[in-house]
Amino acid sequence: MTFTISRRTFLAAAALAPVTTRLAMAADGPLRIGYSMCLTGLFAQAAPSQVNAYELWKDQVNAAGGLDIGGGQRRPVEFVSYDDQSNPANAVRIYEKLITQDKVDLLAAPWSTPIHLAIAPVLAKHKFPMVGNTAASVKLREVKPGYIWFPTAVIPDKVGEELAAFMAKQNVKTAAVFANVLPLAQEIKTTLLPALEKNGIKLVANEDFPPDIKDMTTLISGANQSSPDAFIVLSYPSDTFLFATQAKQLNVKAPFVLSLIGPTIQAYQQAFGTGANNIVTVGHWSPNQSKWPKAKPFFDAYLAKYKEAPDALDSVLSFMSLEILQQAVATAGLDKEKLRETIASATFDTINGPVKFDGVQNTTTPTSFLQIQDGSLELVWPEQIKTKDFRPKTGW
Amino acid sequence: MTGKPFQIAAFLAVAGLLALVPLLGSEYWLGVAFIVAMWIALIQSWSLLSATTGYISLGHAVFYGIGAYVLVVSLDWMPVPYALALSGAAAGLLALVVGLPVLRVKGPYFVILTFGFAELVKNLVMLLETRLGQFSRMIFDAPSLEALYYAMLALAVIATALAAWTAQSRFGRGLAAIRENEVAAEAIGVPVTRLKLFAFVASAIIPGIVGGLLVLRTSYFAADQAFDPVVSFTIVTTAIVGGLGRVSGPLLGTLFLVILSELLWARFPQAYMMILGALLIVFILFVPQGLAGLVSKGLKR
Known part of the structure; x- marks a missing residue:
């Protein structure tokens, strides 16, 4: 019966093999953006408000011919995502996998403050910039500035x-x-x-x-x-x-x-x-703020796609984080260091108005x-x- | 007894293989191996009390959580190894203090009491943190994943060795006697209370250190997360799937479920939870001996 186990392990390895080779060949295919999500566990109820915003963004980008990666080039976008079971330790592992195994081109943020804080060291270690979204804590300020940013005004x-x-x-x-x-x-x-x-x-x-x-x-x-x-x-x-x-x-x-x-x-x-x-x-967003021309169209598109209004906090922050990434990539391309410099220094035009970071924090959007x-x-x-x-x- | 040298060789081989994982140079696989070692350490420790005596603890997250809390607090004053030792000691001490009253109740009452106790401690720590004006804590400059991994692997090996030793020791036979018939055991002179308490304390120390290591890995502590009851549930589930009462049970259960979740989590997280539930039912109904029972039956044939 020991045979059963080795066969099982073999099957596991065999099942994984095509996945890894397929991913390796995809270099010139769609641009891959990785993230981990609380699809099960403690925060599972919150996941849709974030995933829906991501999916809407992807649809819009792909409908426009793909993500502008600088130099007039556009590539279609796809997501690579895993369930972290609302567990920060799993999320750490997932981001390591996304960066080192799946070799994704860009990263999007996970759900919740604990998970943002848990993955910050992983991002710093691999020098991989990521715009955060659904994290809100005074602890965010203790994170060493570098590869993560927090657009929230709910400090x-x-x-x-x-x-x-x-x-x-x-x-x-x-x-x-x-x-x-x-x-x-x-x-x-x-x-x-x-x-x-x-x-x-x-x-x-x-x-x-x-x-x-x-x-x-x-x-x-x-x-x-x-x-x-x-x-x-x-x-x-x-x-x-x-x-x-x-x-x-x-x-x-x-x-x-x-x-x-x-x-x-x-x-x-x-x-x-x-x-x-x-x-x-x-909350720091309303679809009715006419100073932010992108606010109402976002609201309408979200409503049309999901038959419900976006969550004014989490859906908005999630969408904003990808808008920031999108605009940074259009300027800097996919080079991680250039991308980091751009996110850290540029001003971005989002559905929540202009956003500019000082250290890890968005200092533009008022509380x-x-x-x-x-x-x-x-x-x-x-x-x-x-x-x-x-x-x-x-x-x- | 012919299987015994083979068993030891198999355990050594598994430990040796796990020790080689860092050489792969893949942070991802190292992370997976870290989780494998973590569950083995937790479940072997849990088995020390629950599988041997039949006192099913549904609150082992409390030791893991208290270990995490002690580590994150003590790190301000001492280097990591001492803080980890303190984590283990704190968990053991907690078990010692609550052990006597808690171990007086049996069966479903014990299950409910351990679960309730874990929730109580969680809320007490949350309250304490609130009073201290500390609502979550962060760790900076944690040791490398490799260092943490070797520490976790050492815990897994120690816990497994402890379980193996218990299985054939006088201590273990005493615990088995408690499981079979506590009153009879006491009547023939088994020091029931002392043995139970000893097993309870022993099964708490390693989870305490595991909690400390895990919080070093995630570098963030919030009480509601550290005392997550899902940890307790997973321990029991994995132990049942692996097979209660055999040292190889926690090993097989962990390897099986971790591989399963690695295969399924990518696209089918909900399916994973359903499969887990179905597996649990199937194992309880049809394979009460768990994977370890299947394997040993296969070997005998």
Whole structure:
């Protein structure tokens, strides 16, 4: 029976062989872009918002005759992707495979902060530039600048300060703050609390809750007793849905209600209808910003292809990251060092307006807030890019 | 007993082959070998308690997570080898402290308790990190993959040797007696409590170090990821597919599932999960002895 195993191993090797030779011959075929994705595991629900944006970008590029790789040459694009099972260790392995085995021409980003941070050393080691997208943490700044960039404007400490300024401007005097214990929410809270104090906003409740919380009624009704002007719920998608359900039941009357992650997902508006109206959330993009001529066409194309609106955070960031790559390749070609220099120094024209990196961060796109207004996502802060005025929440 | 020299030779051959992987010069295959060694180390350690005594732990991620946490915290004060040793020690200590109360319950209650305990520790670490104002941690200048790989391979070898020694030692026979009938074992003078506790602690130390090594590899720590319950599930699944109660079980199970996932993950991740589920059912129903049982049956024939 030991024979069975050696035969199995042999079969495995035999199955792999044609794959590797086929890939090796593809040098002059389509341009190959590799990425790893959380198709299964902890983050699996989030994957479509990113993969859909990638696929849309690919369709558009190929419809235009391929990716401009400089010197007037165009090559069609295809993706090489693997499931990392939402596990950073797998993602590290996948990017090593993409770079050293599959020898892809370019890389696109994986899902989530932990996985971005885990693969940063791999990129640096192989000197392979990659534009990140769905990562948001103050830790990003600790990454050594070089081969990875983060286009997000949701940098938690800035979000905290901007949010307090925004609330003060709307005459918020008292606030209840509930925060999930996961990193993004806590990082925001760390700067939000002192900023609220500085702006003279009084805290009537300040509680943390676990990621798998099933009931928020005690938190909400506790805060309701002092009827604060604002409910700031630093939540992740599942608790965002939970909060909306229970805030409605308990008739939260605060005119300023923020949920951190979730309201930009179309399912949220579908689930709560008018209850979702005038909810504030974090995000730096709206299809209605006319200063960004590419914003609306992206929205329309996404809607046409997938029959749902793009997620204003993740789909947009994912698309932006490839736009940046696309424009950098058109200037620099496929040489990794030239590409790195270009991404690090040029200004890019994206669906979210101009983007320029300083170190690993996008310093151009302002930290902003969105509000759901009659089924549409509008930028309501800061002044220079807002598409609509803030509206107080009047009911659920 | 004729199979024994052959068995040892086979184990040595596998270890030797794995030790040669870095010479391939392929970072990808080194990464695969790292994962293989990791699962072997984890599952052999788990088997030390669960396969021998029948106390099925569904919370081994807790030792792995605590190892990762201790490493990432202690790295500020000490070099990597000491931090890794501390990871193992912390996991062992945790097992010692919780072992006595936890090991008093049996069967499904033990399974649920270990799972719940792992989730409890995860939430406690998250809370602690929040209080410390540290929501995730990064590691800079981790050792090379090659160094990490040799350390992981050493753990796999030690865990396998430990399992092999246990299988034919007085200690192992005591554990088997516990599995067959704990009350009877106690009645004839087997020091039941001491043996169980010893097995529990022994099965925790190596996963602690494994957790430390893995966080060095990914260079990022967040509590919800480090204590991922999927790790616990995978340990049990792989052990069942490989075959409980045989030293070769974890080896075969790991090699089989890692190769399977390497073949399928490329295009069919969902199919992989379905196949995994189907395999588990098939093995439990029709091949309770696992791959190791199939192999030894084949050898006898």
